[in-house]
Amino acid sequence: MFPFPELRKGQDAMLDDCRTAFAAGEHLLAHAPTGLGKTAAALTAAVEVAQERGLLVVALTSRQTQHAIFVETLKRIHAQKPLKIVDVISKQDMCPRDDLDESRYGVFQAVCTALVRNNDCSYHAGYSPQFLPQVFDEPLSAADLKTLCREEVQCPHRVALEAAQECDVLICDYNYLFTPWSDVVWDRIQRPLEEVLLIVDEAHNLPDRIRLSASPTLSLQRIREAQREAGQALRAQLSILERLVESLTEHKGEKEIDGGSVSRMLDAALKQKLTDLEGFVQLLERSAQRRLQRGKVARMGDVAEFLHHWRFLKKDSDLRLAHGGDKPWQRKLSLRLLDPASISAPVFRAVRGSVLMSGTLKPRSFYRDLLGLDTERSRKATYSSPFPPENRLLLCVDDVSTLYRNRGDPLYRKLAASLTTVAQATPGNVAAFFPSYALRDEVASRLGEHGKALLLEERGASPAKRTALLGRLQQRDALLLAVMGGIFGEGVDYPGNLLAAVAVVGIPVPPPSLEQKKLEEYFERKFGDGKGRLYAQTYPAVNRVLQAAGRCIRSETDRGVVLLYDNRLGHRPYRRFLPKEVRHCTSSAVPALVRSFNGPRTGNPPS
Incomplete structure (x- = not known):
């Protein structure tokens, strides 16, 4: 049933591991590098076991662009054994x-x-x-x-x-199983989870996607916009919510609040207007729907959605915050889901077996814990890259640190000068990924003459603009500056050696905040052993570094340079995640090393 003439190196081992996991009802956490053929291995194993036992294969992706490889692989399997296949998006x-x-x-x-x-x-x-x-x-x-x-x-x-x-195989988004409201959609499919073999693609994205789906925000400005839409009676009820949010956000900065107390206060005040919190939400929803049917903006719907989340999420795994500020849009309430396992663990307990796969699924125990997988049902496997190691020059630039205390004009000029020389020494496209737009813009403004078209990722760019930027890369004479964790740093493939060099600047460690502090404290309480900071900060940050670095080499024939600009990557706790062939150097040595790699292939780069 395998859809290709032969198995790649490492793919045979993954295929066997997937078969074993699905047959035994286990969860396989598979660190499978790009090019291994993990989609074909996982699908083949899942379909084989499912056909033998009358089960449903569900393949989940984080982005619509990732559906295509599943469909194309299934077409090949279908040619050998007819299958009923459904691909569904929004x-x-x-x-x-x-x-x-x-x-x-x-x-x-x-x-x-x-x-x-x-x-x-x-x-x-x-x-x-x-x-x-x-x-x-x-x-x-x-x-x-x-x-x-x-x-x-x-x-x-x-x-x-x-x-x-x-159907035999269903391809869909994470949202079909891993949001607070997924059961509403899944009930329409009428297939028990106990009969599902689950494949989670790009599984490193799942914890953050779950947290994001259950972490809404409501600003004072949004409430006032809803008031302007509402009729007289509803406007009076919104005024009660407005006064409550005003009283909770009079301070500067952010503070933790008791969500239950806020709900009770709002409910008690609304009863003076002959309704309660539930009735208030229902009225907001009906009023918003009437406006939307006329093609109008309905901020009342945003208020209703926030209150719906606020009422129903679990108190022991979420954080309620009040944010102060000088502007109405700064004064807001927010709910932050701390523990994605509160949503994912019941799903993984229910399904017959699963394979969670990614090219950056390290450390696997981190993802096992974060998603609430049962330890005794879980297996871990690592597969080597099938790509020739000599096709990649991997450099860690050790005389640069992007720590906040080091940021300033000298650092920005140093980074700009080094990236300029890399662009000059590289035929083809170069991409540089930064931890933030702010740092990216500081460096971009100081670049020298590099001889390439400068392309800047736009924050919140439309799909059409993203497609246009990718189209511009086809001319292979561009310097792309983007951010880690963004669409270009993770969600886009670059086939045909589209990127000849990738620079990863810094480590995207989240800035200090009350939310970050509470997240660390929560994970430390739950997992202990000093894992609070590792789980809340270190591991998510290094995953984004590795995802961005992986944009360069996408096939066995690609060649390219990967540069990591931050000396912290050479030390604990980060260095364990870097490949053994990484070479450490200074920024002054970078131009010669890059030119040598890109020159005639007569020997090894200089030391």
Whole structure:
């Protein structure tokens, strides 16, 4: 059933490990470098075991762009053994209606709900179970399904969820299983988790995605915007919330508050207006939906969503904060989920078996603990890179430190000068990834003449702008400056040796904050043994460094230079994560080393 003519080095071991884990009902944490073929190994093993035992394979990804490799691999498996395969993304992205194509997400949801309720959507109303066999004729990507459903006047998202009830393999986003509200969607699929073999792609992203999904914020400015939308009675109730938030945010900075007390205070005040907190949220939701159906912004919906989170998240694994400030947008309440295991552990306990895989899944015990995997059901495996080590020059530049106390003009000039020489010495594209936009901009403003087109990642750039920037890289004469943890530092592949050099500047350690302090304290209480700071700060930061560094070499024929600019990476606790072939040097030695590597291949680079 393996979809390719031969197994790569290390891929055979991963395939065997995946088979064992799925058959034994275990969780395999697989550190599998880029190029190993982990998708083919995991899917082959999962399909084999699932077909033998009548189980469902669910493959989860963190980004829509990662669906394609699953679909293409399954097409190859399908050619050997026919499978029923469903690829599903968000309802809005699958919707074939042209009149809703550019709608804001909230507007789309409200209009879609109203159209379906009133039977005014021809695509939804046209659904027929007799259409499903066409979906299974061959593996279809979500885009292919959308095209087919447009022609047949069927709702693609409804078709996908109906088809998921009888499919063999389901490809979907983390959100289908790992948010506080995932059970609402999963109930429509009607497949018990006990019959699921789970594959989690890019699993290093899962803890943060879970925390982000359950960490909303509500500002005083947003409440006042909602008041301007509301009718008289609702405006009076929003005024109660406004006064409460004002009283909680009179201080400077941030402080922890008791979420239960705040809820009780708000509930008691609302009862004077003949309602309670639950009734207030429901009224906000109905009023927001009416505005959204008319295509208007509905801040009332934002308020309702925040209060819904605030009421229901578990008190022992989240943090409630009040933030003071001079401006209304600075004065806010926020909820921060501390422990992703409160959401993920029940899922992993329920599924038959799982494989969590990533090229940077280290240390595996960190991810096991953070996601709440049962120790006795968990196995760990590391696989070597299949790429020739001589194709990469890996340098750690030891005379640079981006610690906050070292930041200033001398550091910015030193980094700019070194990156300028790297760009000059490298034929092709160079990418540099920074821990923040602020540091990136300081260095960018001091670059010398490097002879390349300067490309800057935009904060919050639209998909169209990101695509345009990637298109510009095809000319292979650019210097891209981006941030670690962003779309270009993790979520984008660079095939065909698109990047000839990658520089990773600094370590993206989060700045001190009350939230960070509480996170460290929580992990120390839960896991002990000095793991608080490691789990809250060190391991997430080094993962982003390694993800950015991994953008350079994407195939066995790629060649490139990877530079790590921070002397901390040569010391504990970071150095254990660096490959053995890393070479330490000073910034003054970088130009000669890079030129030698990029020159005629007659020998090793100079020492």
